[in-house]
Amino acid sequence: MSRARILPWLNLTLRSACSLCRAGFMEGQPQGLPNPAEMENGTKPCGEERPSEIQETTVTEGAAKIAFPSANEVFYNPVQEFNRDLTCAVITEFARIQLAAKGIQIKVPGEKDVQKVVVDLSEQEEEKAEMKEGANLAPGDQPRTAAVGEICEEGLRVLEGLAASGLRSIRFAREVPGLQSVVANDASARAVDLICRNVQLNGVAHLVHPRQADARMLMYQHQKVSERFDVIDLDPYGSPAPFLDAAVQAVSEGVADTGVERGLSVPDCPRWLMAISHPQALRIVLHSLDLRANCYQRFVVPLLSISADFYVRVFVRVFTGQAKVKASASKQALVFQCVGCGTFHLQQSWVKFSAACGPPVAPECEHCGQRHQLGGPLWAEPIHDLDFVGRVLEAVSTNPGRFHTSERIRGVLSVITEELPDVPLYYTLDQLSSTIHCSTPSLLQLRSALLHAGFQVSLSHACKNAVKTDAPSSALWDIMRCWEKECPVKRERLSETSPAFRILSVEPRLQANFTIRDDANPSSRQRGLKRFQANPEANWGPRPRARPGGKAAGEAMEERRRLHQNKRKEPAEDPVQRAARLKTFPCKRFKEGTCQRGDECCYSHSSPTPEDAAEATPNDGPKTPYQNPPGPGVATGPGVD
Numbered sequence: 001m002s003r004a005r006i007l008p009w010l011n012l013t014l015r016s017a018c019s020l021c022r023a024g025f026m027e028g029q030p031q032g033l034p035n036p037a038e039m040e041n042g043t044k045p046c047g048e049e050r051p052s053e054i055q056e057t058t059v060t061e062g063a064a065k066i067a068f069p070s071a072n073e074v075f076y077n078p079v080q081e082f083n084r085d086l087t088c089a090v091i092t093e094f095a096r097i098q099l100a101a102k103g104i105q106i107k108v109p110g111e112k113d114v115q116k117v118v119v120d121l122s123e124q125e126e127e128k129a130e131m132k133e134g135a136n137l138a139p140g141d142q143p144r145t146a147a148v149g150e151i152c153e154e155g156l157r158v159l160e161g162l163a164a165s166g167l168r169s170i171r172f173a174r175e176v177p178g179l180q181s182v183v184a185n186d187a188s189a190r191a192v193d194l195i196c197r198n199v200q201l202n203g204v205a206h207l208v209h210p211r212q213a214d215a216r217m218l219m220y221q222h223q224k225v226s227e228r229f230d231v232i233d234l235d236p237y238g239s240p241a242p243f244l245d246a247a248v249q250a251v252s253e254g255v256a257d258t259g260v261e262r263g264l265s266v267p268d269c270p271r272w273l274m275a276i277s278h279p280q281a282l283r284i285v286l287h288s289l290d291l292r293a294n295c296y297q298r299f300v301v302p303l304l305s306i307s308a309d310f311y312v313r314v315f316v317r318v319f320t321g322q323a324k325v326k327a328s329a330s331k332q333a334l335v336f337q338c339v340g341c342g343t344f345h346l347q348q349s350w351v352k353f354s355a356a357c358g359p360p361v362a363p364e365c366e367h368c369g370q371r372h373q374l375g376g377p378l379w380a381e382p383i384h385d386l387d388f389v390g391r392v393l394e395a396v397s398t399n400p401g402r403f404h405t406s407e408r409i410r411g412v413l414s415v416i417t418e419e420l421p422d423v424p425l426y427y428t429l430d431q432l433s434s435t436i437h438c439s440t441p442s443l444l445q446l447r448s449a450l451l452h453a454g455f456q457v458s459l460s461h462a463c464k465n466a467v468k469t470d471a472p473s474s475a476l477w478d479i480m481r482c483w484e485k486e487c488p489v490k491r492e493r494l495s496e497t498s499p500a501f502r503i504l505s506v507e508p509r510l511q512a513n514f515t516i517r518d519d520a521n522p523s524s525r526q527r528g529l530k531r532f533q534a535n536p537e538a539n540w541g542p543r544p545r546a547r548p549g550g551k552a553a554g555e556a557m558e559e560r561r562r563l564h565q566n567k568r569k570e571p572a573e574d575p576v577q578r579a580a581r582l583k584t585f586p587c588k589r590f591k592e593g594t595c596q597r598g599d600e601c602c603y604s605h606s607s608p609t610p611e612d613a614a615e616a617t618p619n620d621g622p623k624t625p626y627q628n629p630p631g632p633g634v635a636t637g638p639g640v641d
């Protein structure tokens with residue numbers, strides 16, 4: 001991620017409501033968008049079956065079996081399985097909370113009966129308890145439950161706005177209990193045909209209702225309080241921006257008195273994210289979402305925000321409330337970042353209804369003397385509800401058979417529970433060490449030094465080299481100065497005006513202690529959880545939009561993908577980035593004790609932990625520049641989740 005990438009991003013979020021929508025209609029023009037005359041707004045009748053295409057593939061994912069025209073593989077992206085599994089897990093917890101408030105217990109496949117699990121009764125007592133329970137009920141009055149695949153009259157009304165093959169909706173219907181209905185909508189006629197066929201194939205026609213409409217129009221038609229959806233899932237190819245305005249108005253209201261809220265989930269899309277730097281996305285998406293909600297006296301409360309593979313996905317609740325909306329202004333911040341050493345400072349725009357004073361930095365960086373770049377605005381509040389994340393984590397950990405990607409869900413959510421909630425930005429190990437051209441301390445050494453000095457430190461689920469800390473930048477640079485003393489950098493190689501020279505010419509005031517502490521090793525890492533995914537498959541990455549032209553076009557495109565895989569030349573990688581990226585790989589010669597290059601070696605000389613070795617090696621390193629974003633080095637934006 002280069003410095004320059006911050007700016008287009010910010011332009012996007014800063015655009016006015018009108019231009020955002022207009023941009024949406026131009027850029028977000030869906031593939032195969034039927035002409036308006038063809039567009040229907042009623043439930044799509046699934047009666048007339050088309051003759052099935054000559055070649056067809058079926059894929060099983062979760063409890064759904066989906067037919068795809070194999071001519072057009074873009075309809076199924078297996079890498080998104082984690083995303084869909086996680087979404088099922090999140091909506092299940094949401095349904096559990098929501099329905100419990102109405103006295104309905106959801107029955108999750110694989111979970112034992114809650115009463116029997118929670119209360120560890122002896123058999124006799126259990127019998128007594130069951131008898132008592134029975135005694136309290138009027139004859140014929142069963143405790144109310146909701147199971148998967150059946151309509152729950154008081155359950156959640158779900159909209160999947162961009163449903164493609166219907167896979168996600170069908171999985172909701174077959175795997176998430178407590179649903180009243182699922183509308184599976186897509187603008188493309190071909191997609192809706194496919195949805196209809198798959199709905200029949202899976203026997204969920206009673207729950208899943210295919211629709212063909214522009215998702216925005218559909219959501220605008222559901223603004224009336226009584227017609228809103230309880231869950232809206234949006235999974236666009238491009239920017240989610242065009243959908244935010246309609247979405248924040250079509251999602252039902254939080255139920256404040258029970259403390260239980262309704263939700264909305266908005267993920268982000270690959271293509272758009274590739275143009276901007278991926279770790280920055282979450283907080284900017286949250287900020288733009290809140291901004292849209294604010295227009296309608298509503299505001300968002302994040303439940304869970306994930307940056308994974310090539311996309312980000314945020315789960316938020318939406319509430320109405322004038323007073324709270326006013327407070328939204330103080331949830332956003334700008335970032336000042338030094339272009340020389342990468343040190344950043346947050347600047348809130350508002351503090352308790354009055355304009356904040358600033359800037360938080362002098363014109364020249366206190367550490368290296370260079371200028372600052374301005375970034376943001378971004379969401380500066382916590383991005384997860386840890387209580388809710390804990391529930392999802394608990395449910396998935398105790399029932400791992402439920403999802404194919406349970407292990408990864410467990411790893412990622414565990415890192416999230418360890419993240420410092422009040423520290424929005426992070427540095428990366430590589431960025432810190434490449435700024436002063438020194439060797440890279442191990443993550444444990446740096447974390448230990450911060451803890452010894454009395455600060456907090458955590459990872460970020462968005463980046464495996466992240467250093468999130470409440471230490472002031474002066475303390476962080478002192479620790480790096482002390483580290484450099486242990487593996488000195490040759491001063492004569494440094495230009496006197498370089499950030500490295502300036503930083504290293506100051507004596508540290510803090511005496512860093514790099515002795516490894518037990519508590520420096522995050523528990524998720526100690527337990528060996530699967531936390532940061534290596535590239536999952538050969539052709540991994542976002543799928544292109546479906547294109548007219550059928551099979552031949554599809555094949556030609558796959559061929560192009562194959563040709564370009566690992567060969568993305570444009571934009572050419574910046575030398576600084578390349579150096580930083582190489583530095584994240586352990587040096588083989590150094591391991592064997594034969595590397596002569598010392599500090600000059602382009603590979604890392606820090607001893608890799610077994611996990612690091614498993615997660616990144618020179619041979620199966622990042623396959624595109626977008627995953628495992630390279631250590632930013634001197635010329636990058638701050639890591640933001």
Ligand SMILES: C[S@@+](CC[C@H](N)C(=O)[O-])C[C@H]1O[C@@H](n2cnc3c(N)ncnc32)[C@H](O)[C@@H]1O
Nearest residue numbers: 030162163164168186187188214215235236237
């Ligand atoms: C990334 S795919 C959705 C994948 C799906 N959610 C899943 O998990 O399998 C995006 C879909 O959005 C549809 N689409 C694009 N713009 C749309 C719009 N304005 N309204 C409705 N659907 C749209 C496209 O036809 C495409 O099928």
Ligand SMILES: *[C@@H]1O[C@H](CO)[C@@H](O)[C@H](O)[C@H]1NC(C)=O
Nearest residue numbers: 037038039040041042043221
């Ligand atoms: C769609 O809805 C509009 C407004 O409710 C209506 O005028 C139109 O006839 C509908 N179109 C179809 C195909 O149902």
Ligand SMILES: *[C@@H]1O[C@H](CO)[C@@H](O)[C@H](O)[C@H]1NC(C)=O
Nearest residue numbers: 452511512513514515516517
């Ligand atoms: C560093 O920390 C270790 C473990 O707490 C301690 O034994 C050691 O004395 C410390 N070293 C310094 C120089 O303070």
Ligand SMILES: [Zn+2]
Nearest residue numbers: 338341365368
């Ligand atoms: Zn600086």
